[in-house]
């Protein structure tokens with residue numbers, strides 16, 4: 001009975017999660033903020049000190065929060081996303097900040113940019129696209145030689161408060177990342193066919209009292 005309930009809850013959560021990129025896109029920022037106790041934006045920012053050069057492409061840019069920060073810091077940045085609903089949110093955010101013409105609708109598997117266009121490509125909290133050789137080969141193509149792909153793939157909350165302990169336990173029961181069975185859970189690392197796409201991988205972890213975020217940096221071989 002309890003298992004059936006958890007399965008239903010998990011399926012419901014997955015449905016909400018997928019809907020977040022389409023009909024529920026206006027709620028995405030609030031859900032990612034409150035669902036991770038304000039850590040989400042900080043985890044996204046882990047890419048900033050790792051950027052190389054000024055020409056940056058953010059793939060799967062969602063509602064454009066990181067892209068706005070990059071533009072404010074004078075990166076020549078572009079954001080690409082497959083979802084018109086997410087891009088609508090991003091456009092509102094960028095328009096308000098005075099940035100125009102920085103968003104492109106498209107799929108990572110077929111990037112509408114010439115070869116060797118960017119010094120860095122970033123992807124935070126990607127969905128399955130980042131595991132496909134097709135996507136990684138496209139990313140490699142648009143990177144300058146020795147350019148880098150920075151992926152913030154997973155993050156976990158730490159049990160620093162009653163709310164974080166509740167969320168950790170909930171996410172753990174639902175089998176989604178963001179919480180662990182115990183306080184020692186680590187942010188994981190996806191297996192990605194980076195070498196097959198001509199990208200050389202290294203892994204980093206950034207940790208503070210509130211959580212832990214895992215980062216993959218993949219350099220284009222030259």
Ligand SMILES: C[S@@+](CC[C@H](N)C(=O)[O-])C[C@H]1O[C@@H](n2cnc3c(N)ncnc32)[C@H](O)[C@@H]1O
Nearest residue numbers: 021060061062081082083086107108124125129
């Ligand atoms: C989990 S959200 C992450 C959004 C944002 N990077 C963040 O950190 O909040 C994943 C995003 O990837 C986009 N996406 C999924 N598959 C894609 C694909 N094949 N090409 C481009 N964008 C894709 C979704 O529309 C969604 O906006």
